[in-house]
Amino acid sequence: MPLSKKRIGIVCPYGWDTPGGVQSHVRDLAEYLIRQGHYVSVLAPAIDEENLPDYVTSAGRPISIPYNGAVARVLFGPIAFARVRQWINNGSFDVLHLHEPAIPSISLLACWAAEGPMVGTFHAAAKRQKVTFAVAPILEPVIEKLTARIAVSEAARETLTEHLETDAIVVPNGIYADRYRDGSIDKRWTGNTIGFIGRFEEKRKGLDILAAALPAVISRYPDVKVFIAGPGDSEAALKEIDPSLHSRFTFLGRISEEEKANFLASVALYIAPNTGGESFGIILAEALAGGASVVASDIPAFDSLLGHGKYGTLFESENSADLSEKIIDLLGDESKRRTIAQRGKLYAQEFDWDVVAEKIYDVYEMAMVGGSTVSLSSENRAWNKFLGR
Amino acid sequence: MSKYILGALFLTFIAWYLSYSATRLDRLHNRVETSWANLDGLLQRRAAIAIEIARSEISDPASSLLLTFAAHQAREASVRDRSQAETGLTGALGILLETSTDISGANEQDLIRELKDLTEKIKMAVAMHVDAVNRTQMVRKKWFIRFFRLAGHAPEPVTYEFEGDVL
Numbered sequence: 001m002p003l004s005k006k007r008i009g010i011v012c013p014y015g016w017d018t019p020g021g022v023q024s025h026v027r028d029l030a031e032y033l034i035r036q037g038h039y040v041s042v043l044a045p046a047i048d049e050e051n052l053p054d055y056v057t058s059a060g061r062p063i064s065i066p067y068n069g070a071v072a073r074v075l076f077g078p079i080a081f082a083r084v085r086q087w088i089n090n091g092s093f094d095v096l097h098l099h100e101p102a103i104p105s106i107s108l109l110a111c112w113a114a115e116g117p118m119v120g121t122f123h124a125a126a127k128r129q130k131v132t133f134a135v136a137p138i139l140e141p142v143i144e145k146l147t148a149r150i151a152v153s154e155a156a157r158e159t160l161t162e163h164l165e166t167d168a169i170v171v172p173n174g175i176y177a178d179r180y181r182d183g184s185i186d187k188r189w190t191g192n193t194i195g196f197i198g199r200f201e202e203k204r205k206g207l208d209i210l211a212a213a214l215p216a217v218i219s220r221y222p223d224v225k226v227f228i229a230g231p232g233d234s235e236a237a238l239k240e241i242d243p244s245l246h247s248r249f250t251f252l253g254r255i256s257e258e259e260k261a262n263f264l265a266s267v268a269l270y271i272a273p274n275t276g277g278e279s280f281g282i283i284l285a286e287a288l289a290g291g292a293s294v295v296a297s298d299i300p301a302f303d304s305l306l307g308h309g310k311y312g313t314l315f316e317s318e319n320s321a322d323l324s325e326k327i328i329d330l331l332g333d334e335s336k337r338r339t340i341a342q343r344g345k346l347y348a349q350e351f352d353w354d355v356v357a358e359k360i361y362d363v364y365e366m367a368m369v370g371g372s373t374v375s376l377s378s379e380n381r382a383w384n385k386f387l388g389r
Numbered sequence: 390m391s392k393y394i395l396g397a398l399f400l401t402f403i404a405w406y407l408s409y410s411a412t413r414l415d416r417l418h419n420r421v422e423t424s425w426a427n428l429d430g431l432l433q434r435r436a437a438i439a440i441e442i443a444r445s446e447i448s449d450p451a452s453s454l455l456l457t458f459a460a461h462q463a464r465e466a467s468v469r470d471r472s473q474a475e476t477g478l479t480g481a482l483g484i485l486l487e488t489s490t491d492i493s494g495a496n497e498q499d500l501i502r503e504l505k506d507l508t509e510k511i512k513m514a515v516a517m518h519v520d521a522v523n524r525t526q527m528v529r530k531k532w533f534i535r536f537f538r539l540a541g542h543a544p545e546p547v548t549y550e551f552e553g554d555v556l
Contacts, residue, residue: 115416141413144413144416144417144420144524144528145416147420147423147424147517148513148517149520165527166520166523166524167516167519167520167523168516168520169513169516169517362509362510362513363513366424366427366510366513366514366517369423369424369426369427369430370419370422370423370426
């Protein structure tokens with residue numbers, strides 16, 4: 001890390017108090033940079049404005065809107081815009097880091113309002129839609145103000161190239177690899193066991209595909225068990241599953257980081273049958289870091305994260321027959337399982353925050369080469385004069 | 390009467406749009422310049438390291454000669470010939486590092502490590518610069534920007550064809 005300490009402004013587009021991949025990425029990054037001695041301020045929408053960490057500034061209460069097939073908690077409007085401008089003006093930042101500047105929230109507003117070194121990180125991966133043609137002309141002039149673009153995965157990068165005809169540097173999401181490195185074996189979860197972590201109620205996490213693959217596995221390995229960790233209503237989830245399989249499933253609820261490390265070290269296989277909507281797959285990176293042998297669907301994000309099958313086994317997405325075949329093969333071959341897991345564990349170190357944050361900081365440095373700092377853009381200054389502010 | 394008001398509004402809109410487009414273009418040219426300054430700085434550092442490697446124990450006299458020659462050429466090349474000269478240097482470094490299998494000596498290992506870190510950064514800098522150039526060229530091609538000569542005297546940005554996979 002360099003000797004000079006910088007003032008870094010980070011904008012998070014989604015509500016700070018709702019759990020999500022972008023939010024935890026922003027939190028971990030901000031805390032890492034603060035530990036390195038930089039001054040960091042995060043601007044984010046928040047419901048509970050009282051209980052925010054001191055580096056977070058609230059931009060107001062988020063609004064829930066349906067966006068791209070899910071409900072997003074975002075924030076926009078004149079009051080939010082005024083707060084964004086004020087935050088930029090008061091922060092005298094050396095660099096701004098905007099997350100998801102292509103969705104209608106405060107990152108886009110900040111990108112519109114500011115001028116100077118700006119870095120944008122694109123998390124989402126989506127298929128090209130007709131609406132893109134309508135949206136691109138509005139977004140392009142704003143997005144092109146970014147000095148540098150980061151995509152969290154190849155899939156996110158392709159989305160960006162397709163939608164906005166602009167390229168990005170790929171820097172993966174970060175994990176704290178050392179938290180998962182030394183998990184101890186827990187007897188409860190060893191044997192012919194299958195692990196699954198995530199919000200299992202969501203259809204796209206693909207629990208039903210795993211359930212459909214199970215009968216074939218049971219016929220070969222009658223003692224196979226499935227352990228599911230993560231928040232959600234297990235009763236409701238079981239209703240969707242064939243009653244004869246109920247005894248196979250154990251729901252653990254939300255587990256602590258330490259338990260997660262033990263869980264990943266203990267289960268024979270970790271399965272990620274997601275059907276899509278995944279851009280990076282942070283849980284797979286954690287599973288690899290924990291030394292689990294991973295079986296995942298071949299959606300683009302997982303395919304690229306697992307090095308096209310080098311660091312984990314891929315099965316054809318939404319194909320239960322293929323999944324059960326892969327499970328049977330791996331449960332019968334412990335040495336193969338171990339080799340892949342060992343390779344994956346080593347590879348997962350690349351996602352450690354020490355490596356990832358360093359790369360992000362390299363991008364900041366490149367953006368700051370011009371020597372100018374972040375200010376309100378000239379259009380906005382004229383606009384302010386006009387309004388008499 | 391309303392015809393005149395409409396006309397005035399239209400003219401105001403045109404004026405605003407032109408000034409907006411000019412600012413946008415100016416910002417893009419600025420991005421091209423800063424990203425180039427960044428890339429140029431990194432490439433200069435690489436050339437310096439290449440010369441140091443040429444003088445170290447890693448390289449034999451023939452490679453030293455090749456490397457020194459390539460490094461000097463890269464440093465002296467004009468903007469237009471720069472990418473070709475740099476590709477030449479990349480090639481020379483590649484040949485040397487491929488053939489020299491056992492690199493002992495802390496000094497030499499430090500040099501190689503520094504070169505590797507730098508290569509990573511150069512890749513990023515190239516991506517940033519190429520993107521800035523492409524966008525600028527795209528915007529400059531718009532008919533009203535050409536018609537009203539909004540680009541002014543700013544030189545047309547040069548595409549930098551750096552072979553990413555050679556690195």
